[in-house]
Structure formats: structure tokens, C-alpha cells
Amino acid sequence: MSWQRLWAMMLKEFLQLRRDRLTFAMMVGIPIMQLLLFGYAINTDPKHLNTVLVVYDQGSLTRNLVQALQNSGYFQIVNNDANAQVAAEMLAKGETQFVLTIPANFERDLIRNDYPSLLLEADAADPAATGNAIASLPQLVQSALRHDLTGPLSYLATPANHFELKIHRLYNPEGITQYNIVPGLMGVILTMTMIMMTALGITREVEQGTMENLLATPIKPLEVMIGKIAPYILIGYVQVAVTLSMAKLLFNVPFIGSFWLLLLSVMVFIFANLTIGITISSSVRNQTQAMQMSFFFLLPSILLSGFMFPFQGMPRWAQIIGEILPNTHFLRLVRGIMLKGNGWHEAWPHLLPLSIFILVVMFIGMKKFRKTLD
Amino acid sequence: MTPPSDYAIEVENLTKRFGDKVVVDHLSMQVRKGEIYGFLGPNGSGKTTSIRMMCGLLTPDGGSGQTLGLDIFLQAAQIKREVGYMTQRFGLYSDLTIRENLDFVARVYAMDQRKQRIDAALERLGLTARQKQLAGSLSGGWKQRLALAAALLHQPKLLLLDEPTAGVDPQARRDFWEQIHQLAAAGITILVSTHYMDEAERCHRLSYIAYGRLLATGTPQELIEHSGLHTWTVSGAAMAELSKQLLALPAVDMHTQFGNSLHISGKDPQALSQALQPFQANNPNYQWSEGQPSLEDVFIYLMQQATDNFQPTGKA
Numbered sequence: 001m002s003w004q005r006l007w008a009m010m011l012k013e014f015l016q017l018r019r020d021r022l023t024f025a026m027m028v029g030i031p032i033m034q035l036l037l038f039g040y041a042i043n044t045d046p047k048h049l050n051t052v053l054v055v056y057d058q059g060s061l062t063r064n065l066v067q068a069l070q071n072s073g074y075f076q077i078v079n080n081d082a083n084a085q086v087a088a089e090m091l092a093k094g095e096t097q098f099v100l101t102i103p104a105n106f107e108r109d110l111i112r113n114d115y116p117s118l119l120l121e122a123d124a125a126d127p128a129a130t131g132n133a134i135a136s137l138p139q140l141v142q143s144a145l146r147h148d149l150t151g152p153l154s155y156l157a158t159p160a161n162h163f164e165l166k167i168h169r170l171y172n173p174e175g176i177t178q179y180n181i182v183p184g185l186m187g188v189i190l191t192m193t194m195i196m197m198t199a200l201g202i203t204r205e206v207e208q209g210t211m212e213n214l215l216a217t218p219i220k221p222l223e224v225m226i227g228k229i230a231p232y233i234l235i236g237y238v239q240v241a242v243t244l245s246m247a248k249l250l251f252n253v254p255f256i257g258s259f260w261l262l263l264l265s266v267m268v269f270i271f272a273n274l275t276i277g278i279t280i281s282s283s284v285r286n287q288t289q290a291m292q293m294s295f296f297f298l299l300p301s302i303l304l305s306g307f308m309f310p311f312q313g314m315p316r317w318a319q320i321i322g323e324i325l326p327n328t329h330f331l332r333l334v335r336g337i338m339l340k341g342n343g344w345h346e347a348w349p350h351l352l353p354l355s356i357f358i359l360v361v362m363f364i365g366m367k368k369f370r371k372t373l374d
Numbered sequence: 375m376t377p378p379s380d381y382a383i384e385v386e387n388l389t390k391r392f393g394d395k396v397v398v399d400h401l402s403m404q405v406r407k408g409e410i411y412g413f414l415g416p417n418g419s420g421k422t423t424s425i426r427m428m429c430g431l432l433t434p435d436g437g438s439g440q441t442l443g444l445d446i447f448l449q450a451a452q453i454k455r456e457v458g459y460m461t462q463r464f465g466l467y468s469d470l471t472i473r474e475n476l477d478f479v480a481r482v483y484a485m486d487q488r489k490q491r492i493d494a495a496l497e498r499l500g501l502t503a504r505q506k507q508l509a510g511s512l513s514g515g516w517k518q519r520l521a522l523a524a525a526l527l528h529q530p531k532l533l534l535l536d537e538p539t540a541g542v543d544p545q546a547r548r549d550f551w552e553q554i555h556q557l558a559a560a561g562i563t564i565l566v567s568t569h570y571m572d573e574a575e576r577c578h579r580l581s582y583i584a585y586g587r588l589l590a591t592g593t594p595q596e597l598i599e600h601s602g603l604h605t606w607t608v609s610g611a612a613m614a615e616l617s618k619q620l621l622a623l624p625a626v627d628m629h630t631q632f633g634n635s636l637h638i639s640g641k642d643p644q645a646l647s648q649a650l651q652p653f654q655a656n657n658p659n660y661q662w663s664e665g666q667p668s669l670e671d672v673f674i675y676l677m678q679q680a681t682d683n684f685q686p687t688g689k690a
Binding site: 009 | 431451455457459461463464466467468469474481483484
């Protein structure tokens with residue numbers, strides 16, 4: 001290994017990178033675009049869902065109930081006096097997510113202790129869209145009615161439970177989606193650019209015939225490889241810097257843990273992605289294939305890593321695949337460090353699988369890379 | 375330490391397989407120091423693979439050899455430092471400037487006095503004024519000159535050129551060969567692979583390979599003399615009909631068609647003369663002359679023999 005040759009390679013890479021303005025702009029532009037798009041767009045706790053009321057009992061209790069629904073923020077009444085047929089139609093057309101039917105004599109039956117029924121029909125085609133609103137409803141109705149059920153009626157408002165359940169929502173008490181999404185995006189952005197750039201970069205040299213020329217010089221394959229990927233490590237850190245600043249300035253995502261531990265995790269994660277890029281480049285014949293392979297790897301990294309959907313909700317086999325993906329571990333690291341203030345003790349169980357991943361994939365990649373040279 | 379040899383390249387029974395395909399099959403050849411050695415053969419005959427083995431880029435599967443006194447199996451890294459190799463495709467970076475490309479090569483070879491050397495190389499090339507131009511924007515001829523300059527930057531004793539003049543215009547080709555001869559005169563050994571017969575004639579010695587095997591070797595004149603071919607040239611108008619008739623003759627082993635003339639060659643001079651006799655007598659419209667085959671005739675003939683002898687689909 002010669003530092004001089006390595007430096008020659010890196011210098012050449014930087015020169016090419018500087019000349020390829022579009023790629024360079026993309027590498028800084030992609031994080032910004034994705035953060036703006038997904039940071040503002042994705043919300044896993046949707047509010048102000050359209051609600052239609054079918055009311056057969058106009059009383060003060062009903063009025064209070066409707067008021068409470070609106071105050072909760074989850075329900076937005078778009079029609080407060082529809083008939084059953086219109087309401088069903090709106091639900092089918094997707095014009096409303098909820099239809100709440102208040103039966104005739106609801107108030108009277110309640111006071112008589114006749115256990116009247118309230119009917120909430122929800123468009124549960126997308127479970128995530130309506131889940132939180134539905135979950136909030138029983139508590140909501142209970143507390144709304146409690147206001148009216150005072151004095152002689154107070155016996156009706158007595159809670160059925162004889163104990164209190166306390167819930168502490170830790171790390172993100174307000175359930176702000178961005179706190180989860182924005183750190184996660186760091187993993188997705190790094191996966192995308194690091195894999196694609198190395199895979200394309202090395203494949204381009206082979207495809208354009210410059211690799212043969214390179215290898216006829218005294219430069220060694222390992223020097224070519226390291227020289228080619230080193231600049232991308234720097235770019236990876238630029239992306240991390242962009243992501244972190246935007247997380248702070250635009251989304252106010254807390255950062256409780258150690259900054260240095262995060263930088264270390266980023267380093268390990270970037271290495272993991274670069275080894276994938278190298279392996280891809282040594283198993284494909286041209287840049288188009290390299291691109292396709294990169295996407296083939298990118299999709300599970302988004303869908304099965306716990307970035308988009310809860311990891312615990314996946315079946316066992318999918319979790320096993322997820323556990324192999326570097327992004328899964330990186331997401332746990334970055335969310336843990338930023339939101340929970342996790343330290344070395346909590347971090348190493350994720351750094352270890354990442355390191356094993358690097359060793360295994362590096363081994364495969366180098367083996368294949370040597371073969372392609374022959 | 376191996377004793378100093380008269381040969382810049384000396385390989386014996388060099389063999390390379392890709393999968394179960396034998397690309398180079400027991401190739402033995404010697405390139406003398408200071409000569410221009412031509413390496414000829416059809417596409418896919420194993421020229422590039424042989425060159426790559428000789429410059430330490432590929433490890434042979436069998437045989438033995440030395441390049442500049444260095445073992446091609448064990449001292450590949452040293453060979454790379456001593457040899458200049460110009461690949462078939464333009465191997466420099468199109469998105470770097472001319473100067474940046476040369477600077478990169480100079481750094482890779484860990485050269486001292488980089489600036490002076492590159493300045494000198496640019497001066498020699500006549501590209502000093504255009505040194506900031508991107509290499510990709512150069513024409514074919516200029517790209518080739520730049521690639522040669524890059525291959526020569528570290529002052530190699532041996533230059534391996536893989537089809538250097540493919541896609542280059544005639545004037546640039548002439549200039550290029552001019553330069554090759556100057557380099558040879560300065561003591562650099564040159565191995566050059568080519569398709570062009572006029573280029574083959576500019577070499578001191580030649581080898582012809584097909585299907586990975588060496589078919590013939592020698593000076594251009596030796597190759598012509600040893601081919602055992604006798605050739606008649608016939609010229610005149612309306613050659614098509616005549617050529618059809620001549621080809622049917624058993625004594626004619628091969629022919630080469632030119633615009634207004636035809637080369638008729640055969641192994642047996644007497645049989646050939648006899649067979650051609652009736653045509654020569656009856657047709658005053660055609661001019662006949664007996665002579666030597668051209669290099670092209672010889673190679674086409676060698677190629678035909680090779681096809682008969684060891685084409686994989688044949689008897690094998």
C-alpha cells in the first residue's frame with residue numbers, strides 16, 4: 001500500500017467529482033429535498049379526519065359530545081345532520097372517514113340506565129389512518145358525558161375501573177412524527193447515495209476501459225478501491241451535517257445523546273454501505289445494472305428496516321431479513337442516540353452486527369472484485 | 375538473478391483459459407531488444423490476452439516467461455513499473471484535462487519532478503496550449519497520441535501497444551508509425567498488435583496467431599518466402615466472370631480480389647501455371663504476371679489453414 005498512489009487516486013476522484021456538477025449537486029440536494037418532502041409530508045398520527053354525524057337525538061348531551069369530538073383534534077365534522085343513506089355513500093366514496101350515529105332517545109336511555117349504543121363506522125381500509133382516532137374515542141365520550149352527568153345522574157359517570165392506569169409516553173411524548181422520520185431519513189439518504197455512488201463509480205471505470213489502464217500501472221486493486229471510496233466517506237459526512245442541521249433548524253428534533261458516538265455510528269454505517277456498493281459493482285456488467293441492483297437493495301432498506309413501518313409488526317421472517325440490513329441497525333442507533341440519549345452500552349449491540357456485516361460483505365466483494373480483473 | 379537476455383520478452387508454452395475456453399494455447403515467442411515486433415491475428419485470436427499476460431496484468435494458467443528479465447508469474451508488480459502498456463480502448467479519463475491525466479499517471483508511477491516531466495511531455499506532444507482541454511474532447515488521432523505520451527511518461531524500456539491505430543485517420547497513422555520508429559531507434563522495444571497489413575510491413579519481425587496458437591513467425595520477407603505460396607496477378611476489365619472460373623480450379627488454393635485485379639495463389643507452382651495456361655492463351659484482354667504473394671495473401675492463407683486445422687467445430 002502506497003500513500004502516494006492512494007492520494008493520486010483520491011485526487012483524481014475529487015477532480016472528476018468536481019467536474020460532474022450534477023452528481024455533486026444531487027449529493028447535497030438529495031438530503032435537502034428528501035428532508036423537506038418527507039419531513040413535512042409524512043404524518044403517522046393524522047388529525048382532522050372528516051366525520052359525518054347521523055343524529056336522531058338532538059339534545060344537550062349530543063351537543064356536548066359533538067363539541068368534544070371536535071376539540072380532540074382528530075375529528076372534523078363535515079356534515080352534522082346527514083341521513084343514514086347519504087352518510088353511507090360518503091363513506092364509500094371516501095369523502096368521509098367516519099360516520100357517527102347517535103340513536104333516537106340516546107339521552108333518555110342513558111339516564112334510564114338502558115345502555116344505549118353509539119355507532120362509529122370508520123373507513124378502516126387504511127388501518128393507520130383511522131387507528132389513533134378510533135383509539136381516542138372511548139375516553140373522549142366518557143369525559144364528554146361526565147360534564148352533564150352531575151348531581152343525581154353522577155352515578156352514571158362513575159368509571160367502571162377501580163384502579164388508575166398511568167401511561168408515560170417516553171422519548172416523544174407528543175408523538176411528533178418528525179422526531180422519528182427525520183433521524184431515520186439520515187439512514188435512507190446514506191444508503192441511497194453511498195451504495196449507488198460506489199457501485200456506479202467502479203462500474204464506470206470498468207465499462208469505459210479506464211480500469212484496465214489503471215491496473216496495468218503499479219497501482220494495486222486495493223488502492224484503487226480505497227482511493228475511489230474515500231471521497232464518498234467525506235460526502236457522507238456532508239450529508240449527515242446537512243441532515244442534522246435541518247433536523248435542528250426546521251423540525252426541532254431533540255439531540256440528547258453523544259455527538260461523537262453518532263459520528264462513529266455514521267462511519268461504521270457508511271463503510272457497510274460502501275462494501276455493498278463494491279460487491280454490486282463487481283457482480284454487474286454495466287452502469288444500468290449497477291443502478292438496478294442498488295435499487296434492489298434500497299427498497300428493503302426502506303420498507304423492512306423500521307423506517308416506514310413498525311419493525312415489531314413484521315412477521316418473524318421479515319424481521320430476520322430486517323436484522324441483516326445495515327439500515328435497521330443504523331436507525332436504532334441514530335434514533336437511540338438522538339431521542340433517547342443512548343450511550344455506548346446501548347449502541348454496541350447494533351454496532352457489532354454492522355461490523356460483522358462489513359467483514360462478510362467486504363470478503364465477498366473483494367473476492368468477486370479480484371475475479372473480474374482476470 | 376537471471377542472466378541478461380537478448381530478449382525483451384521471452385515466453386514458452388503460455389496458456390490461458392477463460393472457463394473451459396482456451397484463449398491462448400501454448401504460445402511461445404521471443405521479442406528481441408530494440409525491435410518493433412508485430413503481433414497479427416484476427417479478432418478474438420488471443421492477441422490482447424497474450425499482451426496482458428506479458429505485462430503482468432493477467433496470470434497465465436500455464437507455461438513460463440520473462441518480460442525484461444522479470445518472471446511474469448512472480449514479478450508482475452515490477453513488470454508493471456518497467457513496461458508501458460497502451461490499451462485498445464482509450465484508457466485515460468475523458469472528464470479530466472490533458473494535463474490532469476498526465477499528472478495522474480505521473481503520481482501513480484511516483485515520479486519525481488512531475489511538473490517538468492509533464493511540461494516536457496506536453497511540449498513534445500504539441501499540446502501545451504491545449505493542456506486545459508478535456509481529454510474526451512480530443513479527436514481520435516490526438517487521443518491516441520495522448521495515450522502514447524501517457525504510456526511513455528515513466529520512460530519504459532518496453533512498450534506494448536494493443537491495436538493502437540484502430541479508428542485513426544491515415545495521416546495520424548503515418549505520424550504514429552514515424553514516432554514508433556523513432557522510439558525503437560532510441561532503444562525502446564515495441565510489441566504492437568494490429569490488423570493492418572501496411573503496418574505489419576513496417577515491423578522488423580512478425581507473429582501471426584489464430585485461435586490462440588502461433589501460426590508463423592519471422593520478418594515480413596521470411597513469412598512471404600516460407601509460405602510456399604505462388605501467386606499470379608491478373609488484371610483487366612470484367613473480372614467477375616473470370617474470377618468465378620479460376621476459383622473452380624483445383625490448383626488454386628486461394629485468391630484475393632482487388633478492384634481491377636485478382637491475386638491467384640497456389641501451393642504447387644507447376645500445377646498452378648498449367649491450370650492457368652488456357653485462360654492466359656485465350657484472353658488477350660487480361661494482363662498476367664507471376665510474382666510473390668503479398669503479406670495479406672499469406673495471412674489469409676494461414677488463416678484458412680488454421681480454420682481447417684483447429685476450429686472448435688471441426689475435427690478437433
